[in-house]
Amino acid sequence: MPSRPPVQDLARSVYLLWGHHPAPGRSGLSVPRIVAAGLELADAEGLDAVSMRRVADQLGVGAMSLYRHVPGKDDLTALMVDAVHAEAYGDDVEAATRQGDWKDAVRYVAARNWDLYQRHPWLLDVHAARPNLGPHTSRKYETELRALDGGGLSDIEMEAALTLVLNHVAASARAHRAQTRTVSDSGMTDAEWWAAITPALTQVMTDPDLTVSARVGNTVGATFNTATSPTHTYTWGLETLLSGLTPHLTP
């Protein structure tokens, strides 16, 4: 059942992102305070913990009061994302290009995004339908595109290359989090988990064709003590990417 959202709502979301929000009411409730409360919850307990009720509780306010300031949860999330994107480069659009050659610039961009995901893992759970057009997200995008500008890539290729790099960072960060988080959540290390299922697995997994995966699994397990090493995949993959981009780029 497609329901076309009124143009008015879309405009409202844009205005909200750019600081056009209602003045604080008599209880002192305001958009910045709501966003701050949401960020606190998300950083501490993840995106799932950010419910309208819990944000309201955090502020000593009724759940429905939030709706006077924010149209709904999606907009709140967008505001949170934009707020956090301010941390990446400190509003300095030349931050990446100053790092040296283009490879260093891209490495810097990747590292800043990696750091962002470490500081705010919930960013990995935000799946917005449309791109975020907030002020800080826009400056972040500008900064990152500049890292690739003037190297001989077409505009189309710049967009694709940046997407490629950022997707790689996000996927690696997601894998990294999945590993560390399930360890702390279940109180069970990867090795313990593996030991726990091995009996059942060997009893049941009698497929004789799994030769390569068995060898690789053993090597990886022996090397990292885990099934995979997200940080290794991150750095190795980034260098591989850079090497793949090299033919396209001058100096």
Next chain:
Amino acid sequence: MPSRPPVQDLARSVYLLWGHHPAPGRSGLSVPRIVAAGLELADAEGLDAVSMRRVADQLGVGAMSLYRHVPGKDDLTALMVDAVHAEAYGDDVEAATRQGDWKDAVRYVAARNWDLYQRHPWLLDVHAARPNLGPHTSRKYETELRALDGGGLSDIEMEAALTLVLNHVAASARAHRAQTRTVSDSGMTDAEWWAAITPALTQVMTDPDLTVSARVGNTVGATFNTATSPTHTYTWGLETLLSGLTPHLTP
């Protein structure tokens, strides 16, 4: 509050994945039928539509009856994923290696995964904490590793390279879906959406530093009529990746 899951539960999940499930009860309910109902719902309406209640409705059965056959929703999802992974290569572990040189093999692997995401977009929404160890997933992994085997990559590098490629496919497929889906959901094309927010955006977005992103945005918009082109990013990114992997691989 970490709660260590009993070893027994982990083993049960493994057994379940490998076909050790209770016999059909008197109402004819069985694990395969539950999984089939879940797949039907997921393919038609997405993963969110797969609730225990709706699966049960589909089968003309009470919601709680499902729990006699399946420990919980996570296990049902794992079963669904494994079932669908059977489609990728038809259990032929040499399917990729037969495609020609290693580049063709990797292109084939990427294409099969892309197809899988087109047929079952809900796969993109599955975020399992631990790797799926089902029979079909295992064979899929074997098939994909073989595409990279014997080319001079170490075991560690094979794992990283495969992850790199599969992450790229998943991210591209996700972007592709986000684009087509939000269009059909909102009844609003990318161009219409852009037109709807442009007035508000130009009024508010007066940042003079956004020179490169403005230029790139215009070029991309003029070329693809959209903010981004996921299919282009997919193919261009894949070739870039292959070129980055080339130095590591012989023939």
Next chain:
DNA sequence: CATCGTAGGGTACGGCGTACGCAAACACCC
């Protein structure tokens, strides 16, 4: 002091996963 727009919040609806425990159907033995 009276009025009134509005910020704030209470209640409610329809969803979710699933813990718990009862009822009905079956299998089995006498």
Next chain:
DNA sequence: GGGTGTTTGCGTACGCCGTACCCTACGATG
């Protein structure tokens, strides 16, 4: 056939979620 123990199926309920609707009560204004 009758009784009995076990299994299967499911109804109810709990605590979450986002948010629509509407009323209260406050603050500013005249």
